[in-house]
Every structure is written in structure tokens, then in C-alpha cells.
Amino acid sequence: MFPDCNEKSIKHSHTIQKNGGLKMIAEKNHVYRPVFSYEKSKITMKKTSINYASTFPGFCIEHESAFNSFEKNKEFKYDRDIKLQLFRSLCRELHEKNILLENNINKKNEYKNYQLDNFKKILAKYLRKMKLKKKFYKLMLDSKDFKILFMNNLIEDLNKDIESLSNNYFNPLFRDIEKEENNIYYQTVLIEHLVPVCLSGLASFKKDKSTTRNYFIFNIIPQENGTLFTIATNVKFKNILDNYITHYTQDPLLMLIAIETLMIHATDHWYIKPSVWDKIPENRRRKILNDILNSKKGLFTNYNISIFDQTREHILNILDKEDNWNQFDNKTKKFYFNERMKLMNKKSYDIFTLEDLEKASIEYINN
Numbered sequence: 582m583f584p585d586c587n588e589k590s591i592k593h594s595h596t597i598q599k600n601g602g603l604k605m606i607a608e609k610n611h612v613y614r615p616v617f618s619y620e621k622s623k624i625t626m627k628k629t630s631i632n633y634a635s636t637f638p639g640f641c642i643e644h645e646s647a648f649n650s651f652e653k654n655k656e657f658k659y660d661r662d663i664k665l666q667l668f669r670s671l672c673r674e675l676h677e678k679n680i681l682l683e684n685n686i687n688k689k690n691e692y693k694n695y696q697l698d699n700f701k702k703i704l705a706k707y708l709r710k711m712k713l714k715k716k717f718y719k720l721m722l723d724s725k726d727f728k729i730l731f732m733n734n735l736i737e738d739l740n741k742d743i744e745s746l747s748n749n750y751f752n753p754l755f756r757d758i759e760k761e762e763n764n765i766y767y768q769t770v771l772i773e774h775l776v777p778v779c780l781s782g783l784a785s786f787k788k789d790k791s792t793t794r795n796y797f798i799f800n801i802i803p804q805e806n807g808t809l810f811t812i813a814t815n816v817k818f819k820n821i822l823d824n825y826i827t828h829y830t831q832d833p834l835l836m837l838i839a840i841e842t843l844m845i846h847a848t849d850h851w852y853i854k855p856s857v858w859d860k861i862p863e864n865r866r867r868k869i870l871n872d873i874l875n876s877k878k879g880l881f882t883n884y885n886i887s888i889f890d891q892t893r894e895h896i897l898n899i900l901d902k903e904d905n906w907n908q909f910d911n912k913t914k915k916f917y918f919n920e921r922m923k924l925m926n927k928k929s930y931d932i933f934t935l936e937d938l939e940k941a942s943i944e945y946i947n948n
Contacts, residue, residue, distance in 0.1 A: 584755060588641035596673045597635040598652050602779040602802035603852060607631045612852040615873060624870040626858060634852050635781065639672045656804045663767060664758050667798050667813050670781045671751050675743065682739040689732040742794065749815050750796060767813035768826050772836050774892055776801070776808040777857045782848025784880040788818065797822065797880065799843055810836065833896050834920050842884040845872050857889065887923040897921060
């Protein structure tokens with residue numbers, strides 16, 4: 582997918598580095614990822630080898646080597662590394678959207694052919710009965726067919742998305758890499774806690790009352806020294822990105838919420854450590870997977886169910902050990918209390934001791 586490259590792509594280019602983030606969260610070289618089951622009409626969790634996780638036919642052998650620096654080092658040390666990682670994330674998104682566009686065009690054509698064949702049969706039978714000639718009739722197959730209208734709208738939206746991604750993100754980012762321009766603005770946050778998930782994807786947003794869909798590009802990749810959280814957008818949306826980062830970097834738990842929100846409200850292209858998912862109570866796992874299908878909520882609506890219980894518990898235990906509760910205002914105390922309550926599940930287990938809960942409850946009631 583490098584511009585002006587006509588060489589054949591290899592079948593399995595990794596979007597997320599295999600020997601870095603994926604390897605860190607894998608168990609027996611496998612991870613879990615959410616996939617939609619057409620047979621069951623719902624999202625299910627699939628076990629995937631890291632050899633094939635997050636792969637797509639994106640680059641030829643020569644251009645695949647452009648990512649070797651951070652593939653071998655297992656971490657991102659330089660500005661160019663970050664931009665190349667963002668670039669291949671964008672390549673995958675464009676690849677997926679182009680496949681979706683092609684599939685929808687084919688489905689529309691198949692439906693129209695099926696519709697036409699059936700209409701001709703019905704019309705021929707009707708004309709024979711009425712003893713009328715076909716030349717007196719004009720066939721209007723598209724005019725009032727809501728399936729065709731729906732598919733037309735879907736195809737139009739996909740074309741707009743592909744055009745916007747190409748013109749405002751993909752091409753500018755490539756110029757940043759090759760010509761050292763500054764069209765794409767990004768920020769990285771190194772979270773000191775290991776969050777056992779790898780994520781690469783887009784989150785759309787609209788500025789003010791505009792109908793134009795704009796994008797944040799996200800990468801979440803575990804490293805040996807923590808979890809690297811990267812967010813990027815076109816430089817003209819720098820202020821929106823800065824406000825987002827300023828808000829969520831106020832507290833480690835807010836960063837955890839940001840990650841969980843992206844997983845449910847933004848993209849399903851993520852991979853989780855199997856044992857972490859397996860420890861989540863079954864009823865909560867079902868709820869989390871069902872919520873992925875809820876397209877009404879977006880990037881700026883926090884997801885309020887815990888996915889990473891152990892990480893959340895670890896952060897809260899640090900707060901308890903520091904014992905600085907008297908220094909927190911009422912709003913902060915209530916925020917921490919709500920985070921504790923996410924770890925409670927009546928049908929499974931209680932993470933916190935009764936003493937911890939009693940302490941939190943008293944503080945919540947008093948404030």
C-alpha cells in the first residue's frame with residue numbers, strides 16, 4: 582500500500598508488531614480477539630495465533646522491511662517509528678474499507694440482477710395475461726426499492742470515508758514520513774502499568790455542527806516498561822486532541838477508562854491476553870461483547886464496565902497504600918468509589934475485602 586508500489590503484497594503484514602506488543606500479552610503464542618459470527622449473529626471471542634493476529638496483505642517484501650527497526654527492538658524509540666506505526670494502521674483501515682466497499686457493490690449488483698430476473702418473469706406473465714406489449718412499459722427498478730437506497734447510501738458513505746482518509750490522513754502522513762512535513766499531529770503517553778491489550782484503529786468525531794467525519798488514529802501497544810498509548814489526527818484538529826489527552830492523563834484510572842472505551846465504542850480491532858478475558862465473569866463478558874455492537878455511543882462517552890479488573894485493582898491498591906484520601910476533593914473520592922464498584926459482581930466474586938468496601942462506602946456517604 583505504499584504509494585506507487587506495484588509489487589505483490591505478502592499475505593500477512595502485521596499491523597501491530599508481532600514480536601513486541603502481541604508477544605508480550607500472548608499465552609502459548611495465542612491471543613483473543615472479538616469477531617462477528619454471522620452464523621450466531623453476535624460478537625464472539627476467537628483464539629488467534631500471533632503469527633496471523635492483526636495481519637493483512639498490505640506491503641511487498643521491500644516495504645515490509647521499513648518497519649524492521651521497531652519490530653526488532655520491540656519498542657518505539659524515534660519519531661519516525663511512531664509515524665510508521667500510524668501509517669500501517671491507516672493502511673489496514675483503508676484496506677478494510679476498500680474490501681467492504683467492493684463487497685457492498687457486489688451485493689448490490691447481485692441483488693439488482695436477482696430483482697431484475699424476478700421482475701421480468703412477473704411482468705412477462707402479467708403482459709401475456711393482459712395481451713399488452715413490453716415496449717409500453719418503462720422499468721424503474723431503483724426508484725422505490727428501499728434495499729437499493731440503503732445500499733446506495735452505504736456505498737456513498739464508504740466512498741466518502743475512503744476519500745477523507747486518503748486526502749486528510751494517509752497522503753499527509755506519507756509526506757510527513759518521506760519529506761519530514763508536519764501534517765499529522767500526534768501525542769504519546771507511556772502508561773506505567775501494563776494493560777494487557779493491543780489495539781490499532783480509528784475513532785471518528787465531528788467538529789461543532791459539521792457533517793464531515795474526522796478521525797483520531799489510535800495505537801495501544803504494551804512494552805517492557807509499560808503501555809504505549811498513541812493518538813494522532815490531522816494537525817488542524819490539534820486542540821481537540823490536546824484537550825482529550827489533558828483530560829485522560831489526569832489519573833491512571835482515566836487512562837484505563839479511555840482504553841476500555843476505545844475497545845467498545847471505537848474499534849473492534851484489538852487483542853487481549855487470554856487469561857485476563859477468561860477471568861472476567863461470564864455474564865459480564867457477554868455484556869461487553871454485546872456492547873461492541875452499540876453504535877450509538879462514541880469516543881467521548883466513557884464505557885462504565887471494567888474489562889481489566891487486575892489492572893484496576895492494582896491502581897486502587899496503590900492509592901490505598903499511599904493513603905492520601907484526605908487530600909482528595911469530594912468529586913475525586915466519588916470517582917474512586919465508582920471505580921471500586923466496577924469490580925463488584927454479585928454472581929461471581931468480590932475483589933475487595935469488606936474493610937475496603939466499608940471504608941469506601943463511608944467516604945462516599947459522608948461526601
